[in-house]
Amino acid sequence: MNVSVIQSSAVRARRGWGKGPTSRIIYYVVCSVLAILFLFPLIWTALMTLKSPGEAAAVPPTFLPSHISWTSYVQVFGAGIFGYLANSTVVVLMTVLIVAILSVLGGYGFSRFSFPGKNIIFVLILVTLMIPFQSILTPLFLLLHFIGLDNTLLGLSLVYVTFQLPVAIFLLRNSFDNVPRELEEAALIDGCSSWQLLWRVMLPVVFPGIVTAVLFAFFNTWNEFLAALIFITDNDKYTLPVYLVNLESGLYGQVNLGALYAGLMITIIPCIVIFLLLQRYYINGLIAGSVKA
Template identity: 50%
Template sequence: MRPYRILYHVTALLVAFLFLAPIAIVVLASFRTPAESGQPPLPPWPIEGASIDSYVRLDGFGASLLQHTGNSLYVALGTTILTVLVSVLAGYGFSRFRFPLKPMIFVLILATIMVPFQSILTPLFLLLASLGLQNTLTGLVLIYTTLQLPFSVFMMRNAFDAVPKEIEEAARIDGVRDLRMLVYVMGPLVLPGIVTVGLFAFLNAWNEFLAALVLLTDQSKYTLPVLMTSVRSGRFGSVDWGAVQAGVTVMMIPCLILFLILQRHYIRGLTAGAVK
């Protein structure tokens, strides 16, 4: 093996270790015994044995760990499905159809990315209150979808632009029209873009904190990031490090599973339309 190949593999292993070490520390710290769980999870620490006591204490915060996890899953999955549905239709329209003021409308959609979310939080709160959706998980899904759509529409427009129009014309000759064209012909071709949009929507909705904190007032409807604030604060200012690391571990699991399963499509989706 050539020296530069050895250097390449050694460097790759070091970089992988730097990224995996914090994850390993958090997971191991969540299984520490009650006597050790009060200490900050900084290595090295003595490990006297494994215990799920941190997860038991985490379940005691709020309604229950299962309910708050269900709230987060409802919000994240709802945001993902709605974002993918709207962005695919919008991206296909901007890529393949002609209509008045099309460039201006697309620029206006992208311009909303530059608006800080914090500056429109109060109007969004008042809007949800007027619609009767304040303090509801459905209202939170609509807010997250609205915030995610500009980037998602841009991604899907690029994904559809990367598909040669000759494929679509050949399908039309075979009699494929309208929704069937989008689902059976264009859909499989832009699948990496759809996966990328869905993954971004899920991760952003799963980890978002500020909107959930402001728009939700019922403790039983809190998502996991909001629940973690009460775990983090503790009683009398103390920090239950074991419960904190258990909560972080629970929040990491869906993100890691989704990324590992969809990473190939995700990488292809990010580069779709970048080179023509």
């Protein structure tokens, strides 16, 4: 058989895939299995919170609770989770706000302006991603102490900004690079200044990229544990991850799994809600900001 005939048959087969009922059934079955695998840990955690403390610590564990118990949530709320939730919220808001502003300005500058050492500076920013966080804990602690921001939520948020900013600048720079130059030239002809061009023209276009950078900063900051444990020394200033570790250990080192899972569910809910609200922008921004056209 001629090679060209074989190649054309393969192309037609690939184009026809997904149009028949069998291929659609396979597609939905595979997607359903993957969805179950990804949702199983979340479902397991939710069911564990509805068990009594004794049943939650049982070995081997059971999947379904024998009876619904709200004891774990009562313990979590009784331990003052709202104060730690407020601390995490304040740190996240400060981090996200600073990262959003600096990444937009940095990405716009690296994308649209030429200045000496531009590429070298951009590479140096990306190189910071290779520095292990644990290796610079002591210099960061001494620096915060020197500027008087040790044991403060602002100082903790600045530490988070340091590590979230390189990724955000990288995403925003590529997002700005994907904006056609003709759009910028048309705005300049109409009399827009550089700031007006950024605010009125460019920001609405790269909004998905901004959402992507903000979501990355939010998730990483909300779930971060080590920095909050090292740079915060007052118990009333701890964030949620540190609170959950303290909540896990009971009397004589006994692990309170029910309370731990209840705290995890309360921690997970904001992440799920924010992602569901912004997932459309997140996917578009991730695609547009990660691959340079």
